[in-house]
Amino acid sequence: MQTTSPVLEAINLTKTYDYHVTALDNLNLSVGRGEIYSLLGGNGAGKTTTMNLFLNFIEPSSGKAIVNGVVTHEEPIKAKQYxxxxxxNVQLYGQFTAVQNLDFFTRIGGNTHYTQRDYEQVLLRVGLQKEAHHRKLSGFSKGMRQKCGIAIAILKNTPAILLDEPTSGLDPKAGNEFSRLLAELRDEGKAILMSTHDIFRAKEISDTVGIMNQGKLVMQKSAEELKGENLESLYLHFMAGYMEETA
Ligand SMILES: Nc1ncnc2c1ncn2[C@@H]1O[C@H](COP(=O)(O)OP(=O)(O)OP(=O)(O)O)[C@@H](O)[C@H]1O
Ligand SMILES: [Mg+2]
Incomplete structure:
Protein backbone atom coordinates (compact mmCIF):
# COMPACT_ATOMS: atom_id res chain seq x y z
CA MET A 1 0.00 0.00 0.00
CA GLN A 2 1.17 3.48 -0.84
CA THR A 3 1.93 5.42 2.31
CA THR A 4 3.55 8.59 0.96
CA SER A 5 1.88 11.02 -1.45
CA PRO A 6 2.24 10.11 -5.12
CA VAL A 7 4.96 11.65 -7.28
CA LEU A 8 2.74 11.62 -10.37
CA GLU A 9 -0.99 12.07 -10.05
CA ALA A 10 -3.77 12.66 -12.55
CA ILE A 11 -7.04 13.89 -11.05
CA ASN A 12 -10.09 13.88 -13.33
CA LEU A 13 -7.67 14.82 -16.09
CA THR A 14 -9.49 15.64 -19.33
CA LYS A 15 -8.39 16.99 -22.70
CA THR A 16 -10.85 17.86 -25.44
CA TYR A 17 -9.63 19.19 -28.75
CA ASP A 18 -11.61 21.21 -31.27
CA TYR A 19 -14.27 19.29 -33.12
CA HIS A 20 -15.03 17.59 -29.79
CA VAL A 21 -12.29 15.00 -29.88
CA THR A 22 -12.00 13.85 -26.28
CA ALA A 23 -8.42 12.68 -26.28
CA LEU A 24 -8.47 12.06 -22.53
CA ASP A 25 -11.59 11.51 -20.49
CA ASN A 26 -11.51 11.94 -16.73
CA LEU A 27 -8.26 10.10 -16.07
CA ASN A 28 -7.36 9.24 -12.49
CA LEU A 29 -4.08 7.52 -11.75
CA SER A 30 -1.11 7.83 -9.44
CA VAL A 31 2.48 6.65 -9.38
CA GLY A 32 4.42 6.64 -6.14
CA ARG A 33 8.13 6.58 -5.33
CA GLY A 34 9.72 3.34 -6.49
CA GLU A 35 6.82 2.37 -8.74
CA ILE A 36 6.48 1.58 -12.43
CA TYR A 37 3.11 2.25 -14.06
CA SER A 38 2.59 1.09 -17.65
CA LEU A 39 -0.14 2.42 -19.91
CA LEU A 40 -1.32 0.14 -22.68
CA GLY A 41 -3.85 1.04 -25.34
CA GLY A 42 -4.42 1.16 -29.08
CA ASN A 43 -3.37 3.97 -31.38
CA GLY A 44 -5.16 7.16 -30.41
CA ALA A 45 -6.10 5.88 -26.93
CA GLY A 46 -4.68 8.95 -25.16
CA LYS A 47 -1.31 7.74 -23.87
CA THR A 48 0.83 10.49 -25.41
CA THR A 49 -1.84 13.04 -24.44
CA THR A 50 -1.41 11.92 -20.83
CA MET A 51 2.37 12.42 -21.04
CA ASN A 52 1.92 15.82 -22.70
CA LEU A 53 -0.34 16.96 -19.87
CA PHE A 54 2.15 15.86 -17.19
CA LEU A 55 4.79 17.88 -19.06
CA ASN A 56 2.42 20.82 -19.64
CA PHE A 57 3.11 20.69 -23.37
CA ILE A 58 -0.68 21.09 -23.56
CA GLU A 59 -3.24 22.52 -21.10
CA PRO A 60 -5.96 20.32 -19.63
CA SER A 61 -9.59 21.11 -20.49
CA SER A 62 -10.42 20.16 -16.89
CA GLY A 63 -8.84 18.31 -14.01
CA LYS A 64 -5.17 18.40 -13.17
CA ALA A 65 -1.83 16.67 -13.61
CA ILE A 66 0.41 16.87 -10.55
CA VAL A 67 4.16 16.25 -10.39
CA ASN A 68 5.77 16.09 -6.97
CA GLY A 69 2.89 18.10 -5.50
CA VAL A 70 2.99 20.78 -8.21
CA VAL A 71 0.00 21.24 -10.53
CA THR A 72 1.60 21.31 -13.97
CA HIS A 73 -0.63 23.93 -15.60
CA GLU A 74 -0.42 26.26 -12.57
CA GLU A 75 3.38 26.17 -12.14
CA PRO A 76 4.74 24.65 -15.34
CA ILE A 77 8.38 25.67 -14.91
CA LYS A 78 8.54 24.38 -11.35
CA ALA A 79 6.80 21.14 -12.31
CA LYS A 80 9.25 20.49 -15.16
CA GLN A 81 12.15 20.43 -12.68
CA TYR A 82 10.76 17.22 -11.21
CA ASN A 89 11.14 9.82 -31.39
CA VAL A 90 14.12 11.14 -29.49
CA GLN A 91 15.16 14.44 -31.10
CA LEU A 92 18.86 15.08 -30.64
CA TYR A 93 21.56 16.72 -32.74
CA GLY A 94 22.78 14.55 -35.60
CA GLN A 95 26.01 16.51 -35.96
CA PHE A 96 26.94 16.02 -32.30
CA THR A 97 28.38 12.80 -30.90
CA ALA A 98 26.53 10.87 -28.20
CA VAL A 99 28.71 12.42 -25.48
CA GLN A 100 28.31 15.93 -26.94
CA ASN A 101 24.50 15.51 -27.02
CA LEU A 102 24.50 14.44 -23.37
CA ASP A 103 26.69 17.38 -22.44
CA PHE A 104 24.54 19.85 -24.39
CA PHE A 105 21.18 18.68 -23.04
CA THR A 106 22.26 18.25 -19.43
CA ARG A 107 23.76 21.77 -19.44
CA ILE A 108 20.55 23.19 -20.90
CA GLY A 109 18.78 21.45 -18.04
CA GLY A 110 21.04 23.30 -15.59
CA ASN A 111 23.36 20.41 -14.65
CA THR A 112 26.87 21.64 -15.29
CA HIS A 113 28.83 19.37 -12.95
CA TYR A 114 28.99 16.22 -15.09
CA THR A 115 32.32 15.09 -16.55
CA GLN A 116 33.06 13.23 -19.76
CA ARG A 117 33.53 10.10 -17.62
CA ASP A 118 30.03 10.52 -16.19
CA TYR A 119 28.62 10.68 -19.71
CA GLU A 120 30.51 7.59 -20.79
CA GLN A 121 29.38 5.70 -17.69
CA VAL A 122 25.71 6.50 -18.17
CA LEU A 123 25.94 5.57 -21.87
CA LEU A 124 27.35 2.19 -20.87
CA ARG A 125 24.60 1.86 -18.27
CA VAL A 126 21.89 2.30 -20.93
CA GLY A 127 23.68 -0.21 -23.17
CA LEU A 128 25.25 2.01 -25.82
CA GLN A 129 28.41 0.31 -26.98
CA LYS A 130 31.67 2.08 -26.19
CA GLU A 131 32.74 2.54 -29.80
CA ALA A 132 29.59 4.65 -30.43
CA HIS A 133 30.13 7.15 -27.61
CA HIS A 134 32.15 9.53 -29.76
CA ARG A 135 30.33 8.96 -33.04
CA LYS A 136 27.90 11.45 -34.58
CA LEU A 137 24.24 10.64 -33.97
CA SER A 138 23.40 11.03 -37.67
CA GLY A 139 24.74 7.49 -38.13
CA PHE A 140 22.79 5.99 -35.19
CA SER A 141 19.86 3.59 -35.41
CA LYS A 142 16.52 4.45 -33.73
CA GLY A 143 17.34 2.22 -30.75
CA MET A 144 20.76 3.85 -30.28
CA ARG A 145 19.10 7.29 -30.24
CA GLN A 146 16.56 6.06 -27.71
CA LYS A 147 19.40 4.91 -25.47
CA CYS A 148 20.88 8.43 -25.63
CA GLY A 149 17.47 9.89 -24.73
CA ILE A 150 17.21 7.57 -21.75
CA ALA A 151 20.75 8.54 -20.68
CA ILE A 152 19.79 12.24 -20.72
CA ALA A 153 16.68 11.45 -18.66
CA ILE A 154 18.78 9.61 -16.06
CA LEU A 155 21.27 12.49 -15.83
CA LYS A 156 18.44 14.94 -15.15
CA ASN A 157 18.03 12.98 -11.90
CA THR A 158 14.39 13.81 -11.26
CA PRO A 159 11.92 12.01 -8.97
CA ALA A 160 9.64 11.22 -11.94
CA ILE A 161 10.45 9.78 -15.36
CA LEU A 162 7.98 9.65 -18.26
CA LEU A 163 8.70 7.31 -21.15
CA ASP A 164 6.55 7.28 -24.30
CA GLU A 165 7.00 3.93 -26.02
CA PRO A 166 10.62 3.60 -24.94
CA THR A 167 11.13 0.07 -26.25
CA SER A 168 9.72 0.70 -29.73
CA GLY A 169 13.17 0.92 -31.32
CA LEU A 170 15.01 -1.58 -29.16
CA ASP A 171 16.02 -5.06 -30.29
CA PRO A 172 15.00 -7.96 -27.97
CA LYS A 173 18.32 -8.00 -26.12
CA ALA A 174 18.24 -4.23 -25.63
CA GLY A 175 14.59 -4.53 -24.56
CA ASN A 176 15.58 -7.05 -21.92
CA GLU A 177 18.43 -4.83 -20.68
CA PHE A 178 16.04 -1.90 -20.66
CA SER A 179 13.68 -3.79 -18.33
CA ARG A 180 16.56 -4.33 -15.93
CA LEU A 181 17.53 -0.66 -16.12
CA LEU A 182 13.95 0.39 -15.32
CA ALA A 183 13.94 -1.96 -12.34
CA GLU A 184 17.17 -0.34 -11.10
CA LEU A 185 15.68 3.15 -11.45
CA ARG A 186 12.56 2.00 -9.60
CA ASP A 187 14.75 0.59 -6.84
CA GLU A 188 16.47 3.99 -6.61
CA GLY A 189 13.02 5.42 -5.81
CA LYS A 190 11.99 6.91 -9.15
CA ALA A 191 8.32 7.11 -10.09
CA ILE A 192 8.09 5.83 -13.65
CA LEU A 193 5.14 6.26 -16.02
CA MET A 194 5.56 4.53 -19.34
CA SER A 195 3.38 4.00 -22.38
CA THR A 196 4.00 0.85 -24.36
CA HIS A 197 2.55 -1.58 -26.88
CA ASP A 198 4.70 -4.36 -25.41
CA ILE A 199 2.25 -6.36 -23.29
CA PHE A 200 4.88 -8.92 -22.30
CA ARG A 201 7.30 -6.37 -20.85
CA ALA A 202 4.50 -4.34 -19.27
CA LYS A 203 3.44 -7.37 -17.25
CA GLU A 204 7.04 -8.33 -16.46
CA ILE A 205 8.18 -5.05 -14.94
CA SER A 206 5.18 -2.99 -13.87
CA ASP A 207 3.77 -2.49 -10.40
CA THR A 208 0.54 -1.32 -12.05
CA VAL A 209 -0.79 -1.72 -15.58
CA GLY A 210 -3.53 0.48 -17.02
CA ILE A 211 -5.37 -0.10 -20.30
CA MET A 212 -6.72 2.94 -22.14
CA ASN A 213 -9.32 3.04 -24.83
CA GLN A 214 -10.64 6.18 -26.53
CA GLY A 215 -9.33 8.41 -23.78
CA LYS A 216 -10.68 6.32 -20.91
CA LEU A 217 -8.79 4.18 -18.45
CA VAL A 218 -10.83 1.00 -18.87
CA MET A 219 -8.73 -1.29 -16.69
CA GLN A 220 -6.17 -0.88 -13.93
CA LYS A 221 -4.55 -3.79 -12.12
CA SER A 222 -1.63 -4.20 -9.78
CA ALA A 223 1.14 -6.75 -10.38
CA GLU A 224 -0.43 -8.82 -7.62
CA GLU A 225 -3.83 -8.77 -9.36
CA LEU A 226 -2.21 -9.68 -12.68
CA LYS A 227 -0.49 -12.77 -11.30
CA GLY A 228 -1.82 -15.79 -13.18
CA GLU A 229 -3.78 -13.55 -15.57
CA ASN A 230 -3.14 -13.47 -19.30
CA LEU A 231 -2.64 -9.75 -19.93
CA GLU A 232 -2.94 -10.16 -23.69
CA SER A 233 -6.36 -11.78 -23.31
CA LEU A 234 -7.41 -9.03 -20.91
CA TYR A 235 -6.21 -6.41 -23.37
CA LEU A 236 -8.12 -7.98 -26.25
CA HIS A 237 -11.19 -8.33 -24.03
CA PHE A 238 -11.20 -4.61 -23.23
CA MET A 239 -10.63 -3.66 -26.87
CA ALA A 240 -13.46 -5.98 -28.00
CA GLY A 241 -15.74 -4.63 -25.26
CA TYR A 242 -15.24 -1.16 -26.57
CA MET A 243 -15.88 -2.19 -30.19
CA GLU A 244 -19.23 -3.78 -29.20
CA GLU A 245 -20.29 -0.77 -27.17
CA THR A 246 -19.64 1.69 -29.98
CA ALA A 247 -20.81 -0.51 -32.90
N1 LIG B 1 -3.23 18.34 -31.57
C1 LIG B 1 -4.30 17.55 -31.67
N2 LIG B 1 -5.45 18.02 -32.21
C2 LIG B 1 -6.56 17.25 -32.30
N3 LIG B 1 -6.61 15.96 -31.86
C3 LIG B 1 -5.50 15.44 -31.32
C4 LIG B 1 -4.29 16.19 -31.19
N4 LIG B 1 -3.34 15.40 -30.60
C5 LIG B 1 -3.94 14.21 -30.37
N5 LIG B 1 -5.23 14.23 -30.80
C6 LIG B 1 -6.20 13.13 -30.70
O1 LIG B 1 -6.20 12.65 -29.37
C7 LIG B 1 -6.42 11.26 -29.34
C8 LIG B 1 -5.35 10.60 -28.47
O2 LIG B 1 -4.08 10.69 -29.13
P1 LIG B 1 -2.73 10.21 -28.45
O3 LIG B 1 -1.61 10.73 -29.29
O4 LIG B 1 -2.75 10.59 -27.04
O5 LIG B 1 -2.84 8.63 -28.58
P2 LIG B 1 -1.79 7.49 -28.15
O6 LIG B 1 -2.50 6.62 -27.19
O7 LIG B 1 -0.52 8.07 -27.78
O8 LIG B 1 -1.65 6.66 -29.53
P3 LIG B 1 -0.36 5.92 -30.20
O9 LIG B 1 -0.33 4.53 -29.61
O10 LIG B 1 -0.70 5.89 -31.66
O11 LIG B 1 0.86 6.72 -29.91
C9 LIG B 1 -6.47 10.79 -30.79
O12 LIG B 1 -7.83 10.70 -31.18
C10 LIG B 1 -5.81 11.92 -31.53
O13 LIG B 1 -6.31 12.02 -32.84
MG1 LIG C 1 1.41 8.00 -28.54
Missing part, protein backbone atom coordinates in the same frame (compact mmCIF):
# COMPACT_ATOMS: atom_id res chain seq x y z
CA UNK A 83 10.23 15.23 -14.37
CA UNK A 84 12.41 13.81 -17.14
CA UNK A 85 10.91 12.71 -20.42
CA UNK A 86 11.94 10.31 -23.16
CA UNK A 87 9.78 10.79 -26.25
CA UNK A 88 8.94 8.15 -28.80
Missing amino acids: VAFVSE
